[in-house]
Amino acid sequence: MNFLISGTHVAPLWLVGVGFIVGVLGGFFGVGGSFLAAPALFFLGIPMNFVVGTDLAHIVGKSIVAVGNHRRLGHVDYKLGAFMLLGTLPGVEAGARFIEHLKHTARIDQVVGGSFIVLLLSISAFMAWEAWATLRMKGKKPAAEGEKQSGRRRDHSAFSHIAVVVRRLRLPPYVDLPTSGIRQVSVWAIIAVSLIGGFFSGFLGGGAGYIRMPSMIYLLGIPTHIAVGTDLFEIILSAGYGTFSHAVKGNVDILIALVMHTGAAFGAQIGSVLTQYFSGARIRLAFIPLPLIGAGLLVYSLVTGHKF
Amino acid sequence: MDRNIKNEFKSFLPELLIYGVLVTAYCFLVLRYLGAWLAGLFHHQRELYAAVALLLILGQGFVLEQLTSVLLRLVRWGRKEVE
Numbered sequence: 208m209n210f211l212i213s214g215t216h217v218a219p220l221w222l223v224g225v226g227f228i229v230g231v232l233g234g235f236f237g238v239g240g241s242f243l244a245a246p247a248l249f250f251l252g253i254p255m256n257f258v259v260g261t262d263l264a265h266i267v268g269k270s271i272v273a274v275g276n277h278r279r280l281g282h283v284d285y286k287l288g289a290f291m292l293l294g295t296l297p298g299v300e301a302g303a304r305f306i307e308h309l310k311h312t313a314r315i316d317q318v319v320g321g322s323f324i325v326l327l328l329s330i331s332a333f334m335a336w337e338a339w340a341t342l343r344m345k346g347k348k349p350a351a352e353g354e355k356q357s358g359r360r361r362d363h364s365a366f367s368h369i370a371v372v373v374r375r376l377r378l379p380p381y382v383d384l385p386t387s388g389i390r391q392v393s394v395w396a397i398i399a400v401s402l403i404g405g406f407f408s409g410f411l412g413g414g415a416g417y418i419r420m421p422s423m424i425y426l427l428g429i430p431t432h433i434a435v436g437t438d439l440f441e442i443i444l445s446a447g448y449g450t451f452s453h454a455v456k457g458n459v460d461i462l463i464a465l466v467m468h469t470g471a472a473f474g475a476q477i478g479s480v481l482t483q484y485f486s487g488a489r490i491r492l493a494f495i496p497l498p499l500i501g502a503g504l505l506v507y508s509l510v511t512g513h514k515f
Numbered sequence: 516m517d518r519n520i521k522n523e524f525k526s527f528l529p530e531l532l533i534y535g536v537l538v539t540a541y542c543f544l545v546l547r548y549l550g551a552w553l554a555g556l557f558h559h560q561r562e563l564y565a566a567v568a569l570l571l572i573l574g575q576g577f578v579l580e581q582l583t584s585v586l587l588r589l590v591r592w593g594r595k596e597v598e
């Protein structure tokens with residue numbers, strides 16, 4: 208079928224299928240799924256600037272469905288989401304302007320694709336190392352007595368000391384985050400984390416949950432389940448702003464996004480229900496192969512020039 | 516596989532079937548009736564296109580969130596009645 212806005216020819220069933228898969232992953236891991244959707248769209252023959260903008264648009268719709276489910280499970284910290292917005296929006300705009308600058312050069316596919324591959328490989332390697340260390344640490348340490356009695360599931364991380372250092376940062380103003388169980392963290396730390404996430408959202412497309420979700424866990428010390436729900440809430444706002452910004456610049460084929468989203472909405476429902484049955488460390492461990500698949504698809508498309 | 520997860524998947528299957536029929540009908544309608552109009556907006560009125568695009572995806576997000584929740588409730592309620 209011809210999509211008149213981007214001038215591409217793609218079967219709608221492929222788009223629904225890609226949407227469904229990234230929907231399940233997004234609902235489960237709290238990420239927009241662009242680490243997989245963007246390479247898949249590029250692989251289907253959609254130009255890279257349309258990949259970035261269209262992926263953002265479909266993520267807006269999908270995240271609304273997933274946040275609805277996480278809200279019912281009590282996994283969304285709205286206060287944290289509101290503070291993160293202060294860094295996310297300027298970050299998204301900076302990323303979108305960088306893409307605009309690259310559009311005037313001949314090498315946009317190589318620069319964006321190459322950056323994506325490096326980022327995906329780094330995230331996968333770090334999370335593999337951390338999740339392995341955490342599970343090994345849990346295997347050695349018996350559960351604390353209070354934890355056993357209350358029956359509550361705590362979120363362990365081998366890198367929780369990094370979050371402790373960030374929370375000790377003496378740079379006022381400070382904010383309490385009762386939903387996430389955090390007392391006093393510098394607003395500047397939240398803004399720094401969200402600014403980086405926003406930049407990657409505008410530059411590489413998607414909600415940048417692949418970088419924001421791990422940053423919330425390891426740098427701010429947010430429990431994994433709350434990080435998943437709050438990240439999705441943040442993605443609605445950042446990807447909504449990014450969609451408008453990219454659409455004005457001519458990078459969004461909304462018809463492709465609408466078709467993809469029909470599959471994603473259902474997948475997100477399944478993914479968010481499944482988070483109840485897994486511990487934080489296991490969710491992070493299961494996340495590891497996904498960026499690698501995205502990187503593999505991109506390497507294949509860039510090296511061979513073949514688009515499906 | 517955990518029994519709870521198996522039950523969740525069983526409840527999703529009927530929902531998937533109903534949802535699939537609705538989505539196929541919807542795709543045909545959107546692509547057939549909105550395609551040319553949106554392409555015209557994209558080429559001639561970019562700001563209006565951006566606003567319409569955002570409204571469309573937000574609207575579809577809310578509608579599908581409601582639809583999937585209602586379908587899931589219906590399917591689970593039906594399963595409890597049977598049990």
